Amino acid sequence: xxxxxxxxxxxxxxxxxxxxxxxxxxxxxxxxxxxxxxxxxxxxxxxxxxxxxxxxxxxxxxxxxxxxxxxxxxxxxxxxxxxxxxxxxxxxxxxxxxxxxxxxxxxxxxxxxxxxxxxxxxxxxxxxxxxxxxxxxxxxxxxxxxxxxxxxxxxxxxxxxxxxxxxxxxxxxxxxxxxxxxxxxxxxxxxxxxxxxxxxxxxxxxxxxxxxxxxxxxxxxxxxxxxxxxxxxxxxxxxxxxxxxxxxxxxxxxxxxxxxxxxxxxxxxxxxxxxxxxxxxxxxxxxxxxxxxxxxxxxxxxxxxxxxxxxxxxxxxxxxxxxxxxxxxxxxxxxxxxxxxxxxxxxxxxxxxxxxxxxxxxxxxxxxxxxxxxxxxxxxx
Amino acid sequence: xxxxxxxxxxxxxxxxxxxxxxxxxxxxxxxxxxxxxxxxxxxxxxxxxxxxxxxxxxxxxxxxxxxxxxxxxxxxxxxxxxxxxxxxxxxxxxxxxxxxxxxxxxxxxxxxxxxxxxxxxxxxxxxxxxxxxxxxxxxxxxxxxxxxxxxxxxxxxxxxxxxxxxxxxxxxxxxxxxxxxxxxxxxxxxxxxxxxxxxxxxxxxxxxxxxxxxxxxxxxxxxxxxxxxxxxxxxxxxxxxxxxxxxxxxxxxxxxxxxxxxxxxxxxxxxxxxxxxxxxxxxxxxxxxxxxxxxxxxxxxxxxxxxxxxxxxxxxxxxxxxxxxxxxxxxxxxxxxxxxxxxxxxxxxxxxxxxxxxxxxxxxxxxxxxxxxxxxxxxxx
Numbered sequence: 001x002x003x004x005x006x007x008x009x010x011x012x013x014x015x016x017x018x019x020x021x022x023x024x025x026x027x028x029x030x031x032x033x034x035x036x037x038x039x040x041x042x043x044x045x046x047x048x049x050x051x052x053x054x055x056x057x058x059x060x061x062x063x064x065x066x067x068x069x070x071x072x073x074x075x076x077x078x079x080x081x082x083x084x085x086x087x088x089x090x091x092x093x094x095x096x097x098x099x100x101x102x103x104x105x106x107x108x109x110x111x112x113x114x115x116x117x118x119x120x121x122x123x124x125x126x127x128x129x130x131x132x133x134x135x136x137x138x139x140x141x142x143x144x145x146x147x148x149x150x151x152x153x154x155x156x157x158x159x160x161x162x163x164x165x166x167x168x169x170x171x172x173x174x175x176x177x178x179x180x181x182x183x184x185x186x187x188x189x190x191x192x193x194x195x196x197x198x199x200x201x202x203x204x205x206x207x208x209x210x211x212x213x214x215x216x217x218x219x220x221x222x223x224x225x226x227x228x229x230x231x232x233x234x235x236x237x238x239x240x241x242x243x244x245x246x247x248x249x250x251x252x253x254x255x256x257x258x259x260x261x262x263x264x265x266x267x268x269x270x271x272x273x274x275x276x277x278x279x280x281x282x283x284x285x286x287x288x289x290x291x292x293x294x295x296x297x298x299x300x301x302x303x304x305x306x307x308x309x310x311x312x313x314x315x316x317x318x319x320x321x322x323x324x325x326x327x328x329x330x331x332x333x334x335x336x337x338x339x340x341x342x343x344x345x346x347x348x349x350x351x352x353x354x355x356x357x358x359x360x361x362x363x364x365x366x367x368x369x370x371x372x373x374x375x376x377x378x379x380x381x
Numbered sequence: 382x383x384x385x386x387x388x389x390x391x392x393x394x395x396x397x398x399x400x401x402x403x404x405x406x407x408x409x410x411x412x413x414x415x416x417x418x419x420x421x422x423x424x425x426x427x428x429x430x431x432x433x434x435x436x437x438x439x440x441x442x443x444x445x446x447x448x449x450x451x452x453x454x455x456x457x458x459x460x461x462x463x464x465x466x467x468x469x470x471x472x473x474x475x476x477x478x479x480x481x482x483x484x485x486x487x488x489x490x491x492x493x494x495x496x497x498x499x500x501x502x503x504x505x506x507x508x509x510x511x512x513x514x515x516x517x518x519x520x521x522x523x524x525x526x527x528x529x530x531x532x533x534x535x536x537x538x539x540x541x542x543x544x545x546x547x548x549x550x551x552x553x554x555x556x557x558x559x560x561x562x563x564x565x566x567x568x569x570x571x572x573x574x575x576x577x578x579x580x581x582x583x584x585x586x587x588x589x590x591x592x593x594x595x596x597x598x599x600x601x602x603x604x605x606x607x608x609x610x611x612x613x614x615x616x617x618x619x620x621x622x623x624x625x626x627x628x629x630x631x632x633x634x635x636x637x638x639x640x641x642x643x644x645x646x647x648x649x650x651x652x653x654x655x656x657x658x659x660x661x662x663x664x665x666x667x668x669x670x671x672x673x674x675x676x677x678x679x680x681x682x683x684x685x686x687x688x689x690x691x692x693x694x695x696x697x698x699x700x701x702x703x704x705x706x707x708x709x710x711x712x713x714x715x716x717x718x719x720x721x722x723x724x725x726x727x728x729x730x731x732x733x734x735x736x737x738x739x740x741x742x743x744x745x746x747x748x749x750x751x752x753x754x755x756x757x758x759x760x761x762x
Binding site: 185186195199224235266 | 569570576606622645674706
């Protein structure tokens with residue numbers, strides 16, 4: 001059946017599970033006695049083990065970065081645009097690894113899996129992970145796979161933050177680092193948006209203090225609202241105007257018409273929120289937004305981004321998207337300038353687009369061509 | 382006791398009530414058999430009745446635009462900055478009128494007042510007002526007060542939209558029109574933010590289909606969230622960074638510290654939301670945001686802002702605030718350019734500030750000086 005997939009698709013893919021029986025200690029001191037990570041791989045690890053690329057996912061992403069889970073699966077992985085034979089991350093010569101982050105909800109140990117000590121869902125008891133925790137956890141997975149160095153670590157948004165943290169925490173592991181639509185840390189406005197999302201979840205009566213799975217409830221209203229807020233911040237104002245304008249879905253403005261007025265954009269946001277609320281775990285959303293808020297690349301260096309990045313040894317690609325107002329181009333320029341000040345190799349590009357923060361996930365000829373050309377330097381030549 | 386108020390304050394003020402016993406027909410065809418408007422006035426109406434200025438309030442404003450309600454009242458009206466003896470809107474020579482809009486919750490007939498036919502709170506049954514309705518209702522109040530022409534109609538944000546609508550709907554009533562931080566209509570992104578606010582309220586289980594007063598519940602969680610979203614859009618990203626940065630209110634990032642991390646900005650937003658939820662009516666918030674979404678200055682002219690404004694006869698002041706991303710300067714420039722194309726008199730200024738959309742409410746020497754100088758042309762000389 002594989003012939004029905006596009007020629008440049010990795011085709012049918014299957015998730016795998018890695019089990020870790022040694023305790024994992026989080027940055028905040030919490031300890032997980034044992035845990036599992038779910039991951040996917042695409043392409044073949046070379047004999048020299050010098051062609052492995054790690055993809056780090058963002059807030060609502062997962063280990064399913066490319067390909068399809070069944071012949072009937074109409075929706076490929078979240079970065080299928082970039083991963084596949086002949087694509088920017090060319091699986092004919094690169095071995096691609098993407099895992100579901102620890103504490104997430106797509107199969108890795110997280111709030112919606114069972115605490116082996118109690119056989120109950122972790123729920124609100126799962127430890128708060130930080131970006132540094134994910135990097136250490138991904139390193140354990142790499143070692144499990146027999147990898148001791150990444151040809152590249154890559155990601156967008158929160159995924160780009162992990163890539164940057166990798167380059168600082170384990171410099172001798174990272175040949176190339178790609179951080180798209182990222183930032184060295186969140187602004188007060190960024191944190192405020194995340195706080196509103198969390199507040200929507202935590203103030204939902206069905207939140208049950210995070211133990212909704214055990215209680216048989218679901219804070220679906222809160223999660224839907226949280227997603228609506230998040231989704232809105234991923235889109236640009238111009239992109240929304242082009243797509244929705246002031247069009248009504250139903251009803252009219254005419255006098256005498258008392259039907260409910262619903263704008264297209266309202267209908268779209270409600271649909272996005274409702275769909276997400278049935279698919280994504282509320283505790284995970286809280287943990288992920290907290291991890292974003294707590295991320296601070298320069299925290300260990302007294303606030304000096306230059307000092308932090310000076311430890312890295314990677315060749316960097318930093319890209320921003322012109323209409324991204326969540327992590328605007330200026331935030332990527334901060335990273336670029338700190339890398340230049342630290343004497344590191346860096347390519348920086350700002351992609352002109354109306355796609356907003358979602359720019360790194362969506363088709364754009366310049367973005368795709370740039371990534372493809374830059375990636376030719378990654379891996380064995 | 383009045384001597385304890387600042388010399389340039391209007392001092393102690395008392396709200397008045399105007400009763401209208403004839404039916405009021407809304408733009409959408411709904412009819413209110415009778416209604417009341419609460420209002421305040423400052424200064425004295427001249428014998429020639431040529432010095433009256435109408436102030437229109439924004440989403441969460443009220444008729445209480447200036448002065449104090451008691452000697453102990455520590456908080457003056459919402460535009461006290463601009464209204465008073467010697468201030469921009471100089472009450473030594475101007476007679477200032479500000480009413481609580483029909484459908485609002487500070488005393489005028491609205492969802493939290495009783496339906497005289499049922500003696501129950503209107504709740505979700507109160508008609509949806511639009512900006513054009515408010516303008517007609519304010520005209521009735523003017524006639525009630527013996528006024529047949531405004532020296533100026535003024536407002537910021539939704540208040541500025543009312544001022545613009547006045548200039549179009551009743552050109553021979555409006556000598557001067559001041560619209561600050563306004564827009565000729567909302568963008569899809571603007572509507573989306575309002576939709577999220579409404580969704581927060583409508584998905585609160587205590588919303589009770591809008592009849593929470595009759596049910597003895599209050600959708601306080603939903604209103605708090607709605608306000609948090611709104612408040613966030615009133616502040617600029619830079620302003621928030623300067624004020625809150627990434628400062629923690631309590632707890633720390635250090636490993637081993639499992640106390641809840643709370644950023645200052647989170648604590649601030651929660652406080653704002655909670656306070657508002659005890660003061661503002663949920664139905665009113667829904668009606669006001671809907672009125673914003675439905676506002677379209679050019680709707681009656683097939684989308685031509687120039688045609689719409691060509692009917693006006695006023696002298697205009699249009700001002701924007703540089704860091705306002707809710708109604709950014711570009712939206713004011715659209716109004717300015719349409720006025721110029723229609724051959725109207727217009728002064729436009731963009732005020733440099735970090736105060737965001739709240740700029741029209743907050744102290745700023747340039748803004749205050751500009752408003753004061755421009756207002757010298759208003760009223761009898």
